[in-house]
Amino acid sequence: MILLAAILNPMSPVQLPQFADHSRRWQENFYVYPVISRRSGGLSIGVNLNPDTACNFDCIYCQVDRTITPRVREVDLNVLRAELAHMVEHARRTDGAGLFDEAAFASVPPALRVIRDIAFSGDGEPTTCLVFPEAVQVAADVTRAAGLDDTRIVLITDACYLTRPRVVAGLAIMDANDGEVWAKLDAGTEAYYRTINKPNYPLAHVMTNIIAAARVRPVVIQSMFLRLNGVGPSAEEITAYLGRLKDILAAGGRIAYVQVYTVARRPAESTVTSLSDEEVDRIARRVIDETGLKAESYYGIAP
Numbered sequence: 001m002i003l004l005a006a007i008l009n010p011m012s013p014v015q016l017p018q019f020a021d022h023s024r025r026w027q028e029n030f031y032v033y034p035v036i037s038r039r040s041g042g043l044s045i046g047v048n049l050n051p052d053t054a055c056n057f058d059c060i061y062c063q064v065d066r067t068i069t070p071r072v073r074e075v076d077l078n079v080l081r082a083e084l085a086h087m088v089e090h091a092r093r094t095d096g097a098g099l100f101d102e103a104a105f106a107s108v109p110p111a112l113r114v115i116r117d118i119a120f121s122g123d124g125e126p127t128t129c130l131v132f133p134e135a136v137q138v139a140a141d142v143t144r145a146a147g148l149d150d151t152r153i154v155l156i157t158d159a160c161y162l163t164r165p166r167v168v169a170g171l172a173i174m175d176a177n178d179g180e181v182w183a184k185l186d187a188g189t190e191a192y193y194r195t196i197n198k199p200n201y202p203l204a205h206v207m208t209n210i211i212a213a214a215r216v217r218p219v220v221i222q223s224m225f226l227r228l229n230g231v232g233p234s235a236e237e238i239t240a241y242l243g244r245l246k247d248i249l250a251a252g253g254r255i256a257y258v259q260v261y262t263v264a265r266r267p268a269e270s271t272v273t274s275l276s277d278e279e280v281d282r283i284a285r286r287v288i289d290e291t292g293l294k295a296e297s298y299y300g301i302a303p
């Protein structure tokens with residue numbers, strides 16, 4: 001089957017100040033936070049399953065502040081359920097006391113005032129959470145109870161643990177509840193992968209896990225490309241990256257589409273800067289032309 005090829009730039013260049021603020025803290029909440037998300041095209045209710053801020057990667061573009069002492073280290077499912085239900089209700093209030101009446105969200109255009117997804121995306125890798133499947137069930141329960149039929153459950157993952165039995169169980173709950181897996185793939189070669197992600201597993205391990213997940217349902221590939229010390233990924237690196245996408249397809253994996261993005265918020269490491277809009281588009285174009293997949297571009301920090 002020939003896949004529809006298109007570059008979609010739903011919200012670029014970045015204009016809304018809310019896109020620059022992906023704070024994972026909101027008022028007194030422990031786990032749940034609201035984000036206006038470019039990639040979701042509206043309100044994404046974030047769920048941080050890693051309040052201890054531990055991660056198995058150490059990406060050079062990571063924005064998690066690991067100098068702050070965590071308030072909690074584990075996930076209390078009852079608290080998570082209460083925070084999630086409250087956030088959904090708060091986002092839908094129209095009596096002048098809701099989320100979009102707060103100063104930080106008051107300028108969000110009406111078209112974006114929609115709960116697009118509940119996203120497991122926190123201060124670490126969500127699938128390492130000991131109660132990951134239970135947390136997915138909580139998200140499914142809350143969306144169903146609220147009648148949010150068009151709201152997806154999204155897992156943003158570095159893909160290292162997608163074959164673990166409890167993670168597989170969580171993914172099955174997502175599959176039954178309009179779930180979407182967004183798997184990180186930022187490189188095509190082992191050397192570049194190690195430079196960008198500083199991982200605890202080789203690239204082959206990530207590939208095995210993405211392929212396993214993509215054989216069961218289509219996955220979204222999210223790929224961050226950036227400039228390190230002023231230098232972006234080489235054409236050869238992008239060719240190798242396209243090779244990895246082809247490997248997934250050749251192994252029977254399905255890819256819904258590819259998100260090509262760059263640094264949109266200032267990372268901890270000052271050596272990391274964004275690609276230009278044209279560079280992002282050039283990579284997305286190569287994805288489309290050389291793999292037949294759909295690709296979307298997401299641009300970086302305005303100069």
Ligand code: SF4
Nearest residue numbers: 055057058059062124
């Ligand atoms: S996987 Fe995510 S949380 Fe972990 S280091 Fe990378 S960007 Fe940060």
